[in-house]
Amino acid sequence: MRKKTIEDYVELIYILQNKDEKVHTNNIASALDINPASVTEIFQKLSEEGYIDYEKYNGVTLTQKGKKIAISTKKKHDTLKNFLTILGIDEKIANVDACKIEHVVNSETMERLTKFVEFVQQFKDGPRWIDHFKYFYETGEYVECNPLNEKKCPVHGSKQQ
Amino acid sequence: MRKKTIEDYVELIYILQNKDEKVHTNNIASALDINPASVTEIFQKLSEEGYIDYEKYNGVTLTQKGKKIAISTKKKHDTLKNFLTILGIDEKIANVDACKIEHVVNSETMERLTKFVEFVQQFKDGPRWIDHFKYFYETGEYVECNPLNEKKCPVHGSKQQ
DNA sequence: ATTATAATTTAGGTAAACCTAAAAATTTAT
DNA sequence: ATAAATTTTTAGGTTTACCTAAATTATAAT
Structure with a gap:
Protein backbone atom coordinates (compact mmCIF):
# COMPACT_ATOMS: atom_id res chain seq x y z
CA MET A 1 0.00 0.00 0.00
CA LYS A 68 -11.89 17.12 13.96
CA ILE A 69 -9.49 15.86 11.31
CA ALA A 70 -10.96 12.37 11.52
CA ILE A 71 -14.51 13.56 11.04
CA SER A 72 -13.66 15.78 8.13
CA THR A 73 -11.67 13.02 6.48
CA LYS A 74 -14.44 10.51 6.97
CA LYS A 75 -16.94 12.96 5.55
CA LYS A 76 -14.77 13.39 2.49
CA HIS A 77 -14.52 9.64 2.20
CA ASP A 78 -18.26 9.10 2.39
CA THR A 79 -19.01 11.82 -0.12
CA LEU A 80 -16.45 10.48 -2.57
CA LYS A 81 -17.74 6.98 -2.17
CA ASN A 82 -21.33 8.09 -2.71
CA PHE A 83 -20.29 10.06 -5.71
CA LEU A 84 -18.46 7.15 -7.30
CA THR A 85 -21.34 4.86 -6.53
CA ILE A 86 -23.71 7.26 -8.29
CA LEU A 87 -21.59 6.90 -11.40
CA GLY A 88 -22.14 3.17 -11.17
CA ILE A 89 -18.76 2.16 -9.83
CA ASP A 90 -18.63 -1.06 -7.83
CA GLU A 91 -18.77 -0.46 -4.08
CA LYS A 92 -15.44 -2.12 -3.30
CA ILE A 93 -13.61 -0.05 -5.87
CA ALA A 94 -15.47 3.08 -4.84
CA ASN A 95 -14.23 2.53 -1.32
CA VAL A 96 -10.62 2.01 -2.29
CA ASP A 97 -10.59 5.02 -4.58
CA ALA A 98 -12.34 7.22 -2.05
CA CYS A 99 -9.65 6.24 0.45
CA LYS A 100 -6.95 7.57 -1.82
CA ILE A 101 -8.67 10.60 -3.30
CA GLU A 102 -9.77 11.89 0.10
CA HIS A 103 -6.15 12.72 0.96
CA VAL A 104 -5.31 14.71 -2.13
CA VAL A 105 -8.45 16.53 -3.15
CA ASN A 106 -8.88 20.26 -2.81
CA SER A 107 -11.57 21.57 -0.49
CA GLU A 108 -13.36 23.51 -3.23
CA THR A 109 -13.57 20.33 -5.27
CA MET A 110 -14.99 18.54 -2.24
CA GLU A 111 -17.62 21.22 -1.85
CA ARG A 112 -18.73 20.81 -5.43
CA LEU A 113 -18.83 17.05 -5.14
CA THR A 114 -20.79 17.26 -1.92
CA LYS A 115 -23.37 19.49 -3.57
CA PHE A 116 -23.45 17.22 -6.57
CA VAL A 117 -24.25 14.20 -4.43
CA GLU A 118 -26.94 16.17 -2.61
CA PHE A 119 -28.31 17.29 -5.94
CA VAL A 120 -28.58 13.76 -7.21
CA GLN A 121 -29.99 12.40 -3.97
CA GLN A 122 -32.92 14.78 -4.11
CA PHE A 123 -34.53 12.44 -6.59
CA LYS A 124 -36.03 9.37 -5.05
CA ASP A 125 -34.68 6.90 -7.64
CA GLY A 126 -31.99 9.23 -8.92
CA PRO A 127 -32.55 11.75 -11.69
CA ARG A 128 -33.60 10.40 -15.08
CA TRP A 129 -30.37 11.45 -16.74
CA ILE A 130 -28.52 8.93 -14.59
CA ASP A 131 -30.50 6.15 -16.25
CA HIS A 132 -29.51 7.63 -19.59
CA PHE A 133 -25.91 7.80 -18.55
CA LYS A 134 -25.92 4.14 -17.52
CA TYR A 135 -27.59 3.21 -20.78
CA PHE A 136 -24.94 5.20 -22.62
CA TYR A 137 -22.20 3.53 -20.58
CA GLU A 138 -23.47 0.08 -21.48
CA THR A 139 -24.53 0.54 -25.08
CA GLY A 140 -22.63 3.61 -26.24
CA GLU A 141 -25.89 5.10 -27.42
CA TYR A 142 -27.42 8.28 -26.20
CA VAL A 143 -31.17 8.51 -26.57
CA GLU A 144 -33.34 11.58 -26.14
CA CYS A 145 -36.10 11.23 -23.62
CA ASN A 146 -39.13 13.43 -23.49
CA PRO A 147 -40.72 13.08 -20.05
CA LEU A 148 -44.18 13.63 -21.57
CA ASN A 149 -43.73 10.68 -23.87
CA GLU A 150 -41.64 8.20 -22.00
CA LYS A 151 -42.95 5.21 -23.91
CA LYS A 152 -40.70 6.16 -26.77
CA CYS A 153 -37.62 6.14 -24.59
CA PRO A 154 -35.83 2.78 -24.50
CA VAL A 155 -34.49 3.67 -21.09
CA HIS A 156 -37.66 4.86 -19.37
CA GLY A 157 -40.30 3.41 -21.66
CA SER A 158 -40.34 -0.07 -20.15
CA LYS A 159 -40.66 1.19 -16.58
CA GLN A 160 -44.05 2.71 -17.29
CA GLN A 161 -46.15 -0.18 -18.54
CA MET B 1 4.78 19.20 -3.02
CA LYS B 68 2.82 4.62 -23.35
CA ILE B 69 2.72 5.46 -19.64
CA ALA B 70 2.95 9.16 -20.40
CA ILE B 71 0.08 9.13 -22.84
CA SER B 72 -2.18 7.13 -20.59
CA THR B 73 -1.37 9.38 -17.65
CA LYS B 74 -2.00 12.52 -19.67
CA LYS B 75 -5.29 11.10 -20.89
CA LYS B 76 -6.31 10.45 -17.32
CA HIS B 77 -5.30 13.97 -16.44
CA ASP B 78 -7.31 15.53 -19.23
CA THR B 79 -10.40 13.49 -18.47
CA LEU B 80 -10.22 14.34 -14.79
CA LYS B 81 -9.72 17.98 -15.54
CA ASN B 82 -12.64 18.03 -17.95
CA PHE B 83 -14.78 16.26 -15.44
CA LEU B 84 -13.97 18.70 -12.66
CA THR B 85 -14.54 21.61 -15.00
CA ILE B 86 -17.97 20.25 -15.87
CA LEU B 87 -18.86 20.39 -12.19
CA GLY B 88 -17.94 24.06 -12.26
CA ILE B 89 -14.57 23.86 -10.54
CA ASP B 90 -12.09 26.60 -11.35
CA GLU B 91 -9.60 25.58 -14.04
CA LYS B 92 -6.49 26.10 -11.90
CA ILE B 93 -7.87 23.94 -9.11
CA ALA B 94 -9.16 21.37 -11.58
CA ASN B 95 -5.65 21.07 -12.94
CA VAL B 96 -3.99 20.66 -9.57
CA ASP B 97 -6.52 18.09 -8.42
CA ALA B 98 -6.37 16.18 -11.69
CA CYS B 99 -2.60 16.01 -11.24
CA LYS B 100 -2.99 14.27 -7.92
CA ILE B 101 -6.00 12.09 -8.60
CA GLU B 102 -4.55 10.73 -11.84
CA HIS B 103 -1.93 8.79 -9.87
CA VAL B 104 -4.26 7.07 -7.46
CA VAL B 105 -7.46 6.38 -9.32
CA ASN B 106 -8.56 2.92 -10.35
CA SER B 107 -8.90 2.15 -14.04
CA GLU B 108 -12.55 1.19 -13.78
CA THR B 109 -13.26 4.52 -12.15
CA MET B 110 -11.40 6.25 -14.96
CA GLU B 111 -13.50 4.41 -17.52
CA ARG B 112 -16.71 5.57 -15.89
CA LEU B 113 -15.47 9.13 -15.67
CA THR B 114 -14.38 9.09 -19.29
CA LYS B 115 -17.80 7.92 -20.36
CA PHE B 116 -19.42 10.48 -18.12
CA VAL B 117 -17.46 13.31 -19.73
CA GLU B 118 -18.35 11.98 -23.18
CA PHE B 119 -21.96 11.73 -22.13
CA VAL B 120 -22.05 15.34 -21.01
CA GLN B 121 -20.14 16.61 -24.01
CA GLN B 122 -22.74 15.23 -26.39
CA PHE B 123 -24.89 18.23 -25.61
CA LYS B 124 -23.78 21.38 -27.36
CA ASP B 125 -24.14 23.66 -24.30
CA GLY B 126 -24.11 20.85 -21.80
CA PRO B 127 -27.20 18.98 -20.67
CA ARG B 128 -29.94 20.99 -18.99
CA TRP B 129 -29.47 19.30 -15.65
CA ILE B 130 -26.01 20.87 -15.41
CA ASP B 131 -27.67 24.28 -15.38
CA HIS B 132 -29.93 23.03 -12.64
CA PHE B 133 -27.00 21.72 -10.70
CA LYS B 134 -25.22 25.06 -10.92
CA TYR B 135 -28.37 26.84 -9.84
CA PHE B 136 -28.65 24.44 -6.94
CA TYR B 137 -25.00 24.96 -6.05
CA GLU B 138 -25.46 28.71 -5.93
CA THR B 139 -28.88 29.03 -4.39
CA GLY B 140 -29.43 25.74 -2.61
CA GLU B 141 -32.76 25.41 -4.43
CA TYR B 142 -33.70 22.66 -6.78
CA VAL B 143 -36.35 23.60 -9.30
CA GLU B 144 -38.26 21.27 -11.57
CA CYS B 145 -37.99 22.02 -15.25
CA ASN B 146 -40.42 20.83 -17.84
CA PRO B 147 -38.76 21.13 -21.24
CA LEU B 148 -42.13 21.86 -22.88
CA ASN B 149 -42.68 24.83 -20.64
CA GLU B 150 -39.31 26.32 -20.01
CA LYS B 151 -40.65 29.79 -19.33
CA LYS B 152 -41.69 28.62 -15.90
CA CYS B 153 -38.17 27.44 -15.07
CA PRO B 154 -36.05 30.09 -13.39
CA VAL B 155 -32.97 28.40 -14.76
CA HIS B 156 -33.97 27.97 -18.39
CA GLY B 157 -36.86 30.43 -18.66
CA SER B 158 -34.75 33.53 -19.17
CA LYS B 159 -32.63 31.96 -21.90
CA GLN B 160 -35.65 31.62 -24.17
CA GLN B 161 -37.09 35.10 -24.40
C1' DA C 1 41.56 28.73 -29.07
C1' DT C 2 41.26 30.06 -24.49
C1' DT C 3 38.66 31.42 -20.88
C1' DA C 4 34.53 32.31 -18.40
C1' DT C 5 29.99 30.70 -17.62
C1' DA C 6 26.45 27.43 -17.31
C1' DA C 7 24.71 22.73 -17.01
C1' DT C 8 25.36 18.19 -15.33
C1' DT C 9 27.09 14.66 -12.54
C1' DT C 10 29.27 12.55 -8.44
C1' DA C 11 29.87 11.82 -3.65
C1' DG C 12 28.27 11.96 0.52
C1' DG C 13 24.40 13.40 3.79
C1' DT C 14 19.57 13.80 5.98
C1' DA C 15 14.90 12.64 7.24
C1' DA C 16 11.03 9.77 7.28
C1' DA C 17 8.59 5.66 7.08
C1' DC C 18 8.92 1.61 7.35
C1' DC C 19 11.39 -3.01 9.12
C1' DT C 20 13.38 -7.05 12.57
C1' DA C 21 14.77 -8.88 16.85
C1' DA C 22 14.90 -8.66 21.47
C1' DA C 23 13.42 -6.54 25.93
C1' DA C 24 9.73 -5.12 28.93
C1' DA C 25 5.07 -4.88 30.46
C1' DT C 26 0.53 -6.77 30.64
C1' DT C 27 -2.91 -10.33 30.49
C1' DT C 28 -4.51 -15.12 30.83
C1' DA C 29 -4.60 -19.79 32.48
C1' DT C 30 -3.76 -22.90 35.93
C1' DA D 1 0.02 -16.25 42.68
C1' DT D 2 2.94 -17.76 39.35
C1' DA D 3 4.07 -19.33 34.79
C1' DA D 4 2.99 -18.95 30.06
C1' DA D 5 1.36 -16.39 26.39
C1' DT D 6 0.48 -12.05 24.35
C1' DT D 7 1.06 -7.24 23.52
C1' DT D 8 3.84 -3.29 23.38
C1' DT D 9 8.01 -0.90 23.26
C1' DT D 10 12.95 -0.08 22.37
C1' DA D 11 17.06 -0.23 19.76
C1' DG D 12 19.09 -0.47 15.82
C1' DG D 13 18.64 -1.38 10.81
C1' DT D 14 17.15 -0.37 5.51
C1' DT D 15 15.35 2.14 1.76
C1' DT D 16 14.07 6.06 -0.76
C1' DA D 17 13.55 10.56 -2.12
C1' DC D 18 15.31 14.23 -1.60
C1' DC D 19 19.46 17.62 -0.41
C1' DT D 20 24.41 20.36 -0.72
C1' DA D 21 28.97 21.03 -2.26
C1' DA D 22 32.40 20.02 -5.23
C1' DA D 23 34.04 18.04 -9.57
C1' DT D 24 33.35 17.42 -14.37
C1' DT D 25 31.72 18.40 -18.93
C1' DA D 26 29.64 21.37 -22.34
C1' DT D 27 28.65 25.99 -24.23
C1' DA D 28 29.39 30.91 -25.21
C1' DA D 29 32.23 35.05 -25.49
C1' DT D 30 36.32 37.26 -26.60
Whole structure:
Protein backbone atom coordinates (compact mmCIF):
# COMPACT_ATOMS: atom_id res chain seq x y z
CA MET A 1 0.00 0.00 0.00
CA ARG A 2 0.97 3.64 -0.50
CA LYS A 3 2.61 5.54 2.34
CA LYS A 4 0.06 6.48 4.96
CA THR A 5 -0.74 10.02 5.98
CA ILE A 6 -1.73 11.44 9.34
CA GLU A 7 -5.27 11.50 7.99
CA ASP A 8 -5.17 7.75 7.41
CA TYR A 9 -4.20 7.01 10.97
CA VAL A 10 -6.51 9.49 12.59
CA GLU A 11 -9.47 8.37 10.50
CA LEU A 12 -8.82 4.74 11.33
CA ILE A 13 -8.43 5.47 15.03
CA TYR A 14 -11.74 7.29 14.86
CA ILE A 15 -13.50 4.36 13.29
CA LEU A 16 -12.03 1.83 15.73
CA GLN A 17 -12.65 4.11 18.68
CA ASN A 18 -16.36 4.10 17.93
CA LYS A 19 -16.35 0.36 18.47
CA ASP A 20 -13.93 -0.23 21.28
CA GLU A 21 -13.26 3.00 23.20
CA LYS A 22 -9.49 2.45 23.48
CA VAL A 23 -7.49 1.77 20.36
CA HIS A 24 -4.39 -0.41 20.60
CA THR A 25 -1.20 -0.90 18.62
CA ASN A 26 -2.29 -4.23 17.25
CA ASN A 27 -5.66 -2.98 15.93
CA ILE A 28 -3.96 -0.42 13.78
CA ALA A 29 -1.10 -2.68 12.78
CA SER A 30 -3.36 -5.37 11.42
CA ALA A 31 -5.81 -2.96 9.84
CA LEU A 32 -3.05 -1.18 7.93
CA ASP A 33 -0.86 -4.22 7.49
CA ILE A 34 2.22 -2.77 9.10
CA ASN A 35 4.40 -3.84 11.99
CA PRO A 36 3.16 -3.10 15.53
CA ALA A 37 6.53 -1.53 16.28
CA SER A 38 5.84 1.00 13.56
CA VAL A 39 2.49 1.80 15.10
CA THR A 40 4.18 2.64 18.38
CA GLU A 41 6.34 5.16 16.54
CA ILE A 42 3.30 6.59 14.83
CA PHE A 43 1.50 6.90 18.15
CA GLN A 44 4.45 8.82 19.52
CA LYS A 45 4.44 11.18 16.59
CA LEU A 46 0.68 11.71 16.54
CA SER A 47 0.79 12.30 20.28
CA GLU A 48 3.58 14.90 19.99
CA GLU A 49 1.57 16.66 17.33
CA GLY A 50 -1.53 16.70 19.46
CA TYR A 51 -3.81 14.39 17.53
CA ILE A 52 -4.09 11.67 20.15
CA ASP A 53 -3.69 11.07 23.86
CA TYR A 54 -1.21 8.28 24.25
CA GLU A 55 -0.27 6.39 27.38
CA LYS A 56 2.31 3.65 27.04
CA TYR A 57 0.87 0.15 27.03
CA ASN A 58 -2.59 1.57 27.32
CA GLY A 59 -3.83 2.49 23.85
CA VAL A 60 -4.84 5.86 22.48
CA THR A 61 -7.84 8.12 22.13
CA LEU A 62 -8.31 11.05 19.79
CA THR A 63 -7.99 14.59 21.09
CA GLN A 64 -10.43 17.27 19.91
CA LYS A 65 -7.94 18.24 17.23
CA GLY A 66 -7.62 14.64 16.11
CA LYS A 67 -11.34 14.07 16.11
CA LYS A 68 -11.89 17.12 13.96
CA ILE A 69 -9.49 15.86 11.31
CA ALA A 70 -10.96 12.37 11.52
CA ILE A 71 -14.51 13.56 11.04
CA SER A 72 -13.66 15.78 8.13
CA THR A 73 -11.67 13.02 6.48
CA LYS A 74 -14.44 10.51 6.97
CA LYS A 75 -16.94 12.96 5.55
CA LYS A 76 -14.77 13.39 2.49
CA HIS A 77 -14.52 9.64 2.20
CA ASP A 78 -18.26 9.10 2.39
CA THR A 79 -19.01 11.82 -0.12
CA LEU A 80 -16.45 10.48 -2.57
CA LYS A 81 -17.74 6.98 -2.17
CA ASN A 82 -21.33 8.09 -2.71
CA PHE A 83 -20.29 10.06 -5.71
CA LEU A 84 -18.46 7.15 -7.30
CA THR A 85 -21.34 4.86 -6.53
CA ILE A 86 -23.71 7.26 -8.29
CA LEU A 87 -21.59 6.90 -11.40
CA GLY A 88 -22.14 3.17 -11.17
CA ILE A 89 -18.76 2.16 -9.83
CA ASP A 90 -18.63 -1.06 -7.83
CA GLU A 91 -18.77 -0.46 -4.08
CA LYS A 92 -15.44 -2.12 -3.30
CA ILE A 93 -13.61 -0.05 -5.87
CA ALA A 94 -15.47 3.08 -4.84
CA ASN A 95 -14.23 2.53 -1.32
CA VAL A 96 -10.62 2.01 -2.29
CA ASP A 97 -10.59 5.02 -4.58
CA ALA A 98 -12.34 7.22 -2.05
CA CYS A 99 -9.65 6.24 0.45
CA LYS A 100 -6.95 7.57 -1.82
CA ILE A 101 -8.67 10.60 -3.30
CA GLU A 102 -9.77 11.89 0.10
CA HIS A 103 -6.15 12.72 0.96
CA VAL A 104 -5.31 14.71 -2.13
CA VAL A 105 -8.45 16.53 -3.15
CA ASN A 106 -8.88 20.26 -2.81
CA SER A 107 -11.57 21.57 -0.49
CA GLU A 108 -13.36 23.51 -3.23
CA THR A 109 -13.57 20.33 -5.27
CA MET A 110 -14.99 18.54 -2.24
CA GLU A 111 -17.62 21.22 -1.85
CA ARG A 112 -18.73 20.81 -5.43
CA LEU A 113 -18.83 17.05 -5.14
CA THR A 114 -20.79 17.26 -1.92
CA LYS A 115 -23.37 19.49 -3.57
CA PHE A 116 -23.45 17.22 -6.57
CA VAL A 117 -24.25 14.20 -4.43
CA GLU A 118 -26.94 16.17 -2.61
CA PHE A 119 -28.31 17.29 -5.94
CA VAL A 120 -28.58 13.76 -7.21
CA GLN A 121 -29.99 12.40 -3.97
CA GLN A 122 -32.92 14.78 -4.11
CA PHE A 123 -34.53 12.44 -6.59
CA LYS A 124 -36.03 9.37 -5.05
CA ASP A 125 -34.68 6.90 -7.64
CA GLY A 126 -31.99 9.23 -8.92
CA PRO A 127 -32.55 11.75 -11.69
CA ARG A 128 -33.60 10.40 -15.08
CA TRP A 129 -30.37 11.45 -16.74
CA ILE A 130 -28.52 8.93 -14.59
CA ASP A 131 -30.50 6.15 -16.25
CA HIS A 132 -29.51 7.63 -19.59
CA PHE A 133 -25.91 7.80 -18.55
CA LYS A 134 -25.92 4.14 -17.52
CA TYR A 135 -27.59 3.21 -20.78
CA PHE A 136 -24.94 5.20 -22.62
CA TYR A 137 -22.20 3.53 -20.58
CA GLU A 138 -23.47 0.08 -21.48
CA THR A 139 -24.53 0.54 -25.08
CA GLY A 140 -22.63 3.61 -26.24
CA GLU A 141 -25.89 5.10 -27.42
CA TYR A 142 -27.42 8.28 -26.20
CA VAL A 143 -31.17 8.51 -26.57
CA GLU A 144 -33.34 11.58 -26.14
CA CYS A 145 -36.10 11.23 -23.62
CA ASN A 146 -39.13 13.43 -23.49
CA PRO A 147 -40.72 13.08 -20.05
CA LEU A 148 -44.18 13.63 -21.57
CA ASN A 149 -43.73 10.68 -23.87
CA GLU A 150 -41.64 8.20 -22.00
CA LYS A 151 -42.95 5.21 -23.91
CA LYS A 152 -40.70 6.16 -26.77
CA CYS A 153 -37.62 6.14 -24.59
CA PRO A 154 -35.83 2.78 -24.50
CA VAL A 155 -34.49 3.67 -21.09
CA HIS A 156 -37.66 4.86 -19.37
CA GLY A 157 -40.30 3.41 -21.66
CA SER A 158 -40.34 -0.07 -20.15
CA LYS A 159 -40.66 1.19 -16.58
CA GLN A 160 -44.05 2.71 -17.29
CA GLN A 161 -46.15 -0.18 -18.54
CA MET B 1 4.78 19.20 -3.02
CA ARG B 2 3.99 15.54 -2.50
CA LYS B 3 6.52 12.91 -3.40
CA LYS B 4 6.64 12.42 -7.16
CA THR B 5 5.91 9.16 -8.90
CA ILE B 6 7.34 7.66 -12.07
CA GLU B 7 4.13 8.80 -13.75
CA ASP B 8 4.83 12.39 -12.80
CA TYR B 9 8.26 12.36 -14.37
CA VAL B 10 7.32 10.47 -17.47
CA GLU B 11 4.27 12.65 -18.09
CA LEU B 12 6.33 15.81 -17.68
CA ILE B 13 9.07 14.53 -19.97
CA TYR B 14 6.39 13.79 -22.52
CA ILE B 15 4.97 17.29 -22.37
CA LEU B 16 8.40 18.93 -22.59
CA GLN B 17 9.53 16.56 -25.31
CA ASN B 18 6.70 17.76 -27.53
CA LYS B 19 8.19 21.23 -27.39
CA ASP B 20 11.92 20.71 -27.40
CA GLU B 21 12.82 17.23 -28.65
CA LYS B 22 15.49 16.63 -25.98
CA VAL B 23 14.63 17.09 -22.34
CA HIS B 24 17.35 18.21 -19.94
CA THR B 25 18.00 17.99 -16.24
CA ASN B 26 17.30 21.65 -15.67
CA ASN B 27 13.90 21.60 -17.41
CA ILE B 28 12.61 18.98 -15.06
CA ALA B 29 14.32 20.43 -12.02
CA SER B 30 12.70 23.82 -12.40
CA ALA B 31 9.33 22.43 -13.46
CA LEU B 32 9.12 20.21 -10.39
CA ASP B 33 11.03 22.53 -8.10
CA ILE B 34 13.67 20.04 -7.10
CA ASN B 35 17.46 20.03 -7.32
CA PRO B 36 19.07 19.20 -10.68
CA ALA B 37 21.25 16.65 -8.95
CA SER B 38 18.10 14.82 -7.94
CA VAL B 39 16.91 14.82 -11.52
CA THR B 40 20.12 13.10 -12.59
CA GLU B 41 19.38 10.34 -10.12
CA ILE B 42 15.84 10.09 -11.37
CA PHE B 43 17.08 9.88 -14.97
CA GLN B 44 19.35 7.02 -13.99
CA LYS B 45 16.51 5.19 -12.34
CA LEU B 46 14.01 5.78 -15.14
CA SER B 47 16.65 4.70 -17.63
CA GLU B 48 17.41 1.47 -15.77
CA GLU B 49 13.71 0.72 -15.69
CA GLY B 50 13.38 1.32 -19.41
CA TYR B 51 11.19 4.40 -19.45
CA ILE B 52 13.74 6.74 -21.05
CA ASP B 53 16.88 6.72 -23.16
CA TYR B 54 19.50 8.61 -21.22
CA GLU B 55 22.91 9.70 -22.37
CA LYS B 56 25.03 11.56 -19.89
CA TYR B 57 25.16 15.32 -20.42
CA ASN B 58 22.81 14.97 -23.33
CA GLY B 59 19.26 14.90 -22.07
CA VAL B 60 16.64 12.18 -22.35
CA THR B 61 13.88 10.93 -24.63
CA LEU B 62 11.04 8.58 -23.82
CA THR B 63 11.17 4.97 -24.92
CA GLN B 64 8.05 3.30 -26.27
CA LYS B 65 7.32 1.98 -22.80
CA GLY B 66 7.75 5.45 -21.34
CA LYS B 67 5.60 7.08 -23.97
CA LYS B 68 2.82 4.62 -23.35
CA ILE B 69 2.72 5.46 -19.64
CA ALA B 70 2.95 9.16 -20.40
CA ILE B 71 0.08 9.13 -22.84
CA SER B 72 -2.18 7.13 -20.59
CA THR B 73 -1.37 9.38 -17.65
CA LYS B 74 -2.00 12.52 -19.67
CA LYS B 75 -5.29 11.10 -20.89
CA LYS B 76 -6.31 10.45 -17.32
CA HIS B 77 -5.30 13.97 -16.44
CA ASP B 78 -7.31 15.53 -19.23
CA THR B 79 -10.40 13.49 -18.47
CA LEU B 80 -10.22 14.34 -14.79
CA LYS B 81 -9.72 17.98 -15.54
CA ASN B 82 -12.64 18.03 -17.95
CA PHE B 83 -14.78 16.26 -15.44
CA LEU B 84 -13.97 18.70 -12.66
CA THR B 85 -14.54 21.61 -15.00
CA ILE B 86 -17.97 20.25 -15.87
CA LEU B 87 -18.86 20.39 -12.19
CA GLY B 88 -17.94 24.06 -12.26
CA ILE B 89 -14.57 23.86 -10.54
CA ASP B 90 -12.09 26.60 -11.35
CA GLU B 91 -9.60 25.58 -14.04
CA LYS B 92 -6.49 26.10 -11.90
CA ILE B 93 -7.87 23.94 -9.11
CA ALA B 94 -9.16 21.37 -11.58
CA ASN B 95 -5.65 21.07 -12.94
CA VAL B 96 -3.99 20.66 -9.57
CA ASP B 97 -6.52 18.09 -8.42
CA ALA B 98 -6.37 16.18 -11.69
CA CYS B 99 -2.60 16.01 -11.24
CA LYS B 100 -2.99 14.27 -7.92
CA ILE B 101 -6.00 12.09 -8.60
CA GLU B 102 -4.55 10.73 -11.84
CA HIS B 103 -1.93 8.79 -9.87
CA VAL B 104 -4.26 7.07 -7.46
CA VAL B 105 -7.46 6.38 -9.32
CA ASN B 106 -8.56 2.92 -10.35
CA SER B 107 -8.90 2.15 -14.04
CA GLU B 108 -12.55 1.19 -13.78
CA THR B 109 -13.26 4.52 -12.15
CA MET B 110 -11.40 6.25 -14.96
CA GLU B 111 -13.50 4.41 -17.52
CA ARG B 112 -16.71 5.57 -15.89
CA LEU B 113 -15.47 9.13 -15.67
CA THR B 114 -14.38 9.09 -19.29
CA LYS B 115 -17.80 7.92 -20.36
CA PHE B 116 -19.42 10.48 -18.12
CA VAL B 117 -17.46 13.31 -19.73
CA GLU B 118 -18.35 11.98 -23.18
CA PHE B 119 -21.96 11.73 -22.13
CA VAL B 120 -22.05 15.34 -21.01
CA GLN B 121 -20.14 16.61 -24.01
CA GLN B 122 -22.74 15.23 -26.39
CA PHE B 123 -24.89 18.23 -25.61
CA LYS B 124 -23.78 21.38 -27.36
CA ASP B 125 -24.14 23.66 -24.30
CA GLY B 126 -24.11 20.85 -21.80
CA PRO B 127 -27.20 18.98 -20.67
CA ARG B 128 -29.94 20.99 -18.99
CA TRP B 129 -29.47 19.30 -15.65
CA ILE B 130 -26.01 20.87 -15.41
CA ASP B 131 -27.67 24.28 -15.38
CA HIS B 132 -29.93 23.03 -12.64
CA PHE B 133 -27.00 21.72 -10.70
CA LYS B 134 -25.22 25.06 -10.92
CA TYR B 135 -28.37 26.84 -9.84
CA PHE B 136 -28.65 24.44 -6.94
CA TYR B 137 -25.00 24.96 -6.05
CA GLU B 138 -25.46 28.71 -5.93
CA THR B 139 -28.88 29.03 -4.39
CA GLY B 140 -29.43 25.74 -2.61
CA GLU B 141 -32.76 25.41 -4.43
CA TYR B 142 -33.70 22.66 -6.78
CA VAL B 143 -36.35 23.60 -9.30
CA GLU B 144 -38.26 21.27 -11.57
CA CYS B 145 -37.99 22.02 -15.25
CA ASN B 146 -40.42 20.83 -17.84
CA PRO B 147 -38.76 21.13 -21.24
CA LEU B 148 -42.13 21.86 -22.88
CA ASN B 149 -42.68 24.83 -20.64
CA GLU B 150 -39.31 26.32 -20.01
CA LYS B 151 -40.65 29.79 -19.33
CA LYS B 152 -41.69 28.62 -15.90
CA CYS B 153 -38.17 27.44 -15.07
CA PRO B 154 -36.05 30.09 -13.39
CA VAL B 155 -32.97 28.40 -14.76
CA HIS B 156 -33.97 27.97 -18.39
CA GLY B 157 -36.86 30.43 -18.66
CA SER B 158 -34.75 33.53 -19.17
CA LYS B 159 -32.63 31.96 -21.90
CA GLN B 160 -35.65 31.62 -24.17
CA GLN B 161 -37.09 35.10 -24.40
C1' DA C 1 41.56 28.73 -29.07
C1' DT C 2 41.26 30.06 -24.49
C1' DT C 3 38.66 31.42 -20.88
C1' DA C 4 34.53 32.31 -18.40
C1' DT C 5 29.99 30.70 -17.62
C1' DA C 6 26.45 27.43 -17.31
C1' DA C 7 24.71 22.73 -17.01
C1' DT C 8 25.36 18.19 -15.33
C1' DT C 9 27.09 14.66 -12.54
C1' DT C 10 29.27 12.55 -8.44
C1' DA C 11 29.87 11.82 -3.65
C1' DG C 12 28.27 11.96 0.52
C1' DG C 13 24.40 13.40 3.79
C1' DT C 14 19.57 13.80 5.98
C1' DA C 15 14.90 12.64 7.24
C1' DA C 16 11.03 9.77 7.28
C1' DA C 17 8.59 5.66 7.08
C1' DC C 18 8.92 1.61 7.35
C1' DC C 19 11.39 -3.01 9.12
C1' DT C 20 13.38 -7.05 12.57
C1' DA C 21 14.77 -8.88 16.85
C1' DA C 22 14.90 -8.66 21.47
C1' DA C 23 13.42 -6.54 25.93
C1' DA C 24 9.73 -5.12 28.93
C1' DA C 25 5.07 -4.88 30.46
C1' DT C 26 0.53 -6.77 30.64
C1' DT C 27 -2.91 -10.33 30.49
C1' DT C 28 -4.51 -15.12 30.83
C1' DA C 29 -4.60 -19.79 32.48
C1' DT C 30 -3.76 -22.90 35.93
C1' DA D 1 0.02 -16.25 42.68
C1' DT D 2 2.94 -17.76 39.35
C1' DA D 3 4.07 -19.33 34.79
C1' DA D 4 2.99 -18.95 30.06
C1' DA D 5 1.36 -16.39 26.39
C1' DT D 6 0.48 -12.05 24.35
C1' DT D 7 1.06 -7.24 23.52
C1' DT D 8 3.84 -3.29 23.38
C1' DT D 9 8.01 -0.90 23.26
C1' DT D 10 12.95 -0.08 22.37
C1' DA D 11 17.06 -0.23 19.76
C1' DG D 12 19.09 -0.47 15.82
C1' DG D 13 18.64 -1.38 10.81
C1' DT D 14 17.15 -0.37 5.51
C1' DT D 15 15.35 2.14 1.76
C1' DT D 16 14.07 6.06 -0.76
C1' DA D 17 13.55 10.56 -2.12
C1' DC D 18 15.31 14.23 -1.60
C1' DC D 19 19.46 17.62 -0.41
C1' DT D 20 24.41 20.36 -0.72
C1' DA D 21 28.97 21.03 -2.26
C1' DA D 22 32.40 20.02 -5.23
C1' DA D 23 34.04 18.04 -9.57
C1' DT D 24 33.35 17.42 -14.37
C1' DT D 25 31.72 18.40 -18.93
C1' DA D 26 29.64 21.37 -22.34
C1' DT D 27 28.65 25.99 -24.23
C1' DA D 28 29.39 30.91 -25.21
C1' DA D 29 32.23 35.05 -25.49
C1' DT D 30 36.32 37.26 -26.60
